[in-house]
Amino acid sequence: MTMPYGSRLATTMTRRLGRECVYTPSARLALYLALRRWCRPGARVLMSPVNDDVILFVVLAAGLRPVQAPVSVADGNIDPAAVPESTWRSVDAVLTTNLYGIPDRIVELRRRCEQLGIPLFEDAAHAIGSHVDGQPIGTFGKAAAFSLSKHVAAMAGGFLAVEDARTRRELELLRDDLLVPGRLSGDLSATLRPLARSAVRTLHLVRPVWRTMQRLGLLERDDFRMALHAPRLAGCARQAPSLAAYEPWVRVDLHGFRSRHGALVRGQLRLRMARLDGDLARRRAGVSLLSxxxxASPALSARVAHDGPLPLFRVPLLVQDRDALIDRLVRHGVVAGYVYDPPLDDYAGAEFVEPSPDPSAARWFASHVLPADPLLAHAITNALTRERATTAHPSIPSPVPDTMPPTPRGEPNSAITATQAADNPTRQ
Incomplete structure (x- = not known):
C-alpha cells in the first residue's frame, strides 16, 4: 500500500500537536485546502487586517470575501469585543493570525464561533510552540495551518491540522489534486537557500548581500506589500474559486508553494524538524531578553511575566520612525521582515475586502511595530541602542465592547467533494 505524500513528516507533527495532520508544500496551500473544504464560494471570512498579503490572496482564490476585523492595539490580533454584532451575524467563518506567534484571543473566538455555528480556522504559521492555558495553538479550531519556513527555517513545507483521521484522508485527496510536479532545480533551490542564508549571516555579509539584491531588483517586493495589480486582480474574480487564477499573487516569495517536492527536500525537513525543540528554546531565551x-509593549512584557516567554517567531517591538529605523538596521546586519503595513483594507480597498469598522488600532500598530527575530536578540538590542530608537506608545482610545449576544446562524457549511475542490493545476 502506497503511503500518502509526506506521511512521515505528518506523523511527526501529529505526535507533537496531538491532532491529525496533512503534509503540504506550504502553509498557504494548507490554508487554501481548509477554506475550500469548509466554506462555500462567496462566504465571508472575518480576519485581521494586520496580516500577510499572501493570506488575503489565498482567501480571494478560495472565492471568499475577506472581512477585516478591528484589532487590539497591543498585539495586532483580532479584538473580539470590538467586532460589531452586525458583523458577527454576517460572517461565515473566522481566521486567526497569531501574529508573530502571540496567540489570538482564541478562547473567546472559539466561543463566538460555536454560538454562531461557523468554523474557526487558525493560521498558526508563526505559532509553532505557542500555547494558551497549556493547550497548543492549532488545536482550538476546525483546522490549523502551520509553516516550516518560519521556526524550522526551511524554504518549503507546511501542515494542515484537523480533528480526525477521516477528514485528514479527505484533505489528502484534495491536496493531491492541487499539487504540481516538482522539478530538480526547485528542490535544489529549496534545499540550498536556507544553507546560503545561514552562511551569509555567519560571514557577516547581510548588509552587502541585501543591498546588492535591492539594487539588482532581485526582491519580489519593492515595499512591505507586493504590487496589487488591481485591474488584473479584479478580473480573476470571475474564475474564483481557482488557485491557478490567483497564483501570480499567492506564489510571491515562495514559488514552489504547491510543488510536489521530492525526497531531497523532505529529508532536509525531517532533519530540521528534529532540531525544532532546540530552536524553540533559543527563541524563548531571545523573547525573555527583548521583552x-x-x-517591548506592556502587553508583551505582562504576558511574559505571567506565562513565561513564548517561542515567538518574531518579537513585536513598538518604535517611533519605524521605516527609517528598519533601513538603518541593515548597517548593523539586521534585516527586519514580516512588516504588514499598511493594513489590508488600506492596501486592497473596498473592492477586494470589507473594511474594518474601526481601522485606527490596526493602522497604528502596523506603522509602529518592528518585528525582531528573537534568535538575534542581542544584536538587535545593541543595534537599537546605538540607533537611539525611541519607544512608541499608542494614543488612541480602546474600542467600546459590544455586549449584544450573538445570534446563531444554524449549521456549518457542508463539505465539498474532492472533484469540486480541485483546480486546474497548470502553472500560469
Whole structure:
C-alpha cells in the first residue's frame, strides 16, 4: 500500500500537536485546502487586517470575501469585543493570525464561533510552540495551518491540522489534486537557500548581500506589500474559486508553494524538524531578553511575566520612525521582515475586502511595530541602542465592547467533494 505524500513528516507533527495532520508544500496551500473544504464560494471570512498579503490572496482564490476585523492595539490580533454584532451575524467563518506567534484571543473566538455555528480556522504559521492555558495553538479550531519556513527555517513545507483521521484522508485527496510536479532545480533551490542564508549571516555579509539584491531588483517586493495589480486582480474574480487564477499573487516569495517536492527536500525537513525543540528554546531565551527592553509593549512584557516567554517567531517591538529605523538596521546586519503595513483594507480597498469598522488600532500598530527575530536578540538590542530608537506608545482610545449576544446562524457549511475542490493545476 502506497503511503500518502509526506506521511512521515505528518506523523511527526501529529505526535507533537496531538491532532491529525496533512503534509503540504506550504502553509498557504494548507490554508487554501481548509477554506475550500469548509466554506462555500462567496462566504465571508472575518480576519485581521494586520496580516500577510499572501493570506488575503489565498482567501480571494478560495472565492471568499475577506472581512477585516478591528484589532487590539497591543498585539495586532483580532479584538473580539470590538467586532460589531452586525458583523458577527454576517460572517461565515473566522481566521486567526497569531501574529508573530502571540496567540489570538482564541478562547473567546472559539466561543463566538460555536454560538454562531461557523468554523474557526487558525493560521498558526508563526505559532509553532505557542500555547494558551497549556493547550497548543492549532488545536482550538476546525483546522490549523502551520509553516516550516518560519521556526524550522526551511524554504518549503507546511501542515494542515484537523480533528480526525477521516477528514485528514479527505484533505489528502484534495491536496493531491492541487499539487504540481516538482522539478530538480526547485528542490535544489529549496534545499540550498536556507544553507546560503545561514552562511551569509555567519560571514557577516547581510548588509552587502541585501543591498546588492535591492539594487539588482532581485526582491519580489519593492515595499512591505507586493504590487496589487488591481485591474488584473479584479478580473480573476470571475474564475474564483481557482488557485491557478490567483497564483501570480499567492506564489510571491515562495514559488514552489504547491510543488510536489521530492525526497531531497523532505529529508532536509525531517532533519530540521528534529532540531525544532532546540530552536524553540533559543527563541524563548531571545523573547525573555527583548521583552525586558524599553521597546517591548506592556502587553508583551505582562504576558511574559505571567506565562513565561513564548517561542515567538518574531518579537513585536513598538518604535517611533519605524521605516527609517528598519533601513538603518541593515548597517548593523539586521534585516527586519514580516512588516504588514499598511493594513489590508488600506492596501486592497473596498473592492477586494470589507473594511474594518474601526481601522485606527490596526493602522497604528502596523506603522509602529518592528518585528525582531528573537534568535538575534542581542544584536538587535545593541543595534537599537546605538540607533537611539525611541519607544512608541499608542494614543488612541480602546474600542467600546459590544455586549449584544450573538445570534446563531444554524449549521456549518457542508463539505465539498474532492472533484469540486480541485483546480486546474497548470502553472500560469
Amino acid at each position: 525586558g527592553t524599553a521597546w
